[in-house]
Amino acid sequence: MECVIRQATREDCDPLMGLMREIAEFHHLLDEVTINSQVLKTDGFGEDPFFKCILAELPAEKGGKAARPIGFALYFFGYSVLHGRIVFLESLYVASEFRGKGIGVKLLGKVAEIALAAGCKEVRFVAMEWNSPAKDFYLRLGAKDMTQSHQQWHSMELSGEALQRLAQKGRRSPGGALGSSSGQAQQP
Numbered sequence: 001m002e003c004v005i006r007q008a009t010r011e012d013c014d015p016l017m018g019l020m021r022e023i024a025e026f027h028h029l030l031d032e033v034t035i036n037s038q039v040l041k042t043d044g045f046g047e048d049p050f051f052k053c054i055l056a057e058l059p060a061e062k063g064g065k066a067a068r069p070i071g072f073a074l075y076f077f078g079y080s081v082l083h084g085r086i087v088f089l090e091s092l093y094v095a096s097e098f099r100g101k102g103i104g105v106k107l108l109g110k111v112a113e114i115a116l117a118a119g120c121k122e123v124r125f126v127a128m129e130w131n132s133p134a135k136d137f138y139l140r141l142g143a144k145d146m147t148q149s150h151q152q153w154h155s156m157e158l159s160g161e162a163l164q165r166l167a168q169k170g171r172r173s174p175g176g177a178l179g180s181s182s183g184q185a186q187q188p
């Protein structure tokens with residue numbers, strides 16, 4: 001399949017949001033989506049971007065359809081106390097009619113290239129227990145399932161009231177404010 005892999009720009013946020021809603025629907029999480037393309041513009045393409053994204057784009061047809069994104073990999077850089085620089089792959093998606101044509105591997109290959117160029121030692125990501133096709137896809141590319149490993153890692157998160165409660169404890173701790181302006185949520 002002839003498609004271009006390129007970095008997303010601010011102008012891609014509308015179609016990108018469409019693809020992100022598709023993957024949320026795929027995961028039965030469409031009701032939980034609270035962001036929109038304006039938030040993407042602020043968070044990904046403002047002064048202090050929180051994420052990076054590459055797109056798979058179908059080129060424009062002569063005298064026909066305009067170029068359009070058909071897949072994406074959204075990632076950000078992080079740090080491991082064990083291994084140093086890492087990439088966290090938040091989401092990898094190829095629109096259903098274009099799957100099985102090598103586009104997922106192309107996107108993930110580009111993320112791997114970017115990770116190594118930035119001195120990262122690993123690319124981390126999670127997959128849902130029921131998503132065997134995605135788990136098989138990653139395993140076939142040599143990924144390790146860290147839940148199945150002897151270390152039995154579990155993916156966890158703090159959010160909602162638990163996060164608010166914990167932040168209260170943080171605010172009560174002596175030591176003054178640690179937050180920087182880059183950590184402040186910006187209203188789009």
Ligand SMILES: CC(C)(COP(=O)(O)OP(=O)(O)OC[C@H]1O[C@@H](n2cnc3c(N)ncnc32)[C@H](O)[C@@H]1OP(=O)(O)O)[C@@H](O)C(=O)NCCC(=O)NCCS
Pocket residue numbers: 023026092093094095098099100101102103104105106126127128131132133134136137140
């Ligand atoms: C997972 C996903 C990104 C893979 O992208 P893709 O473009 O379909 O994958 P590719 O065509 O690059 O596949 C490469 C290889 O994986 C295999 N593969 C792809 N999809 C597969 C599937 N559903 N089950 C088993 N193998 C699969 C292909 O056969 C191919 O193997 P080959 O090179 O030996 O022929 C895509 O299927 C997708 O978006 N799925 C829905 C969203 C999702 O699950 N995302 C991951 C969330 S963690």
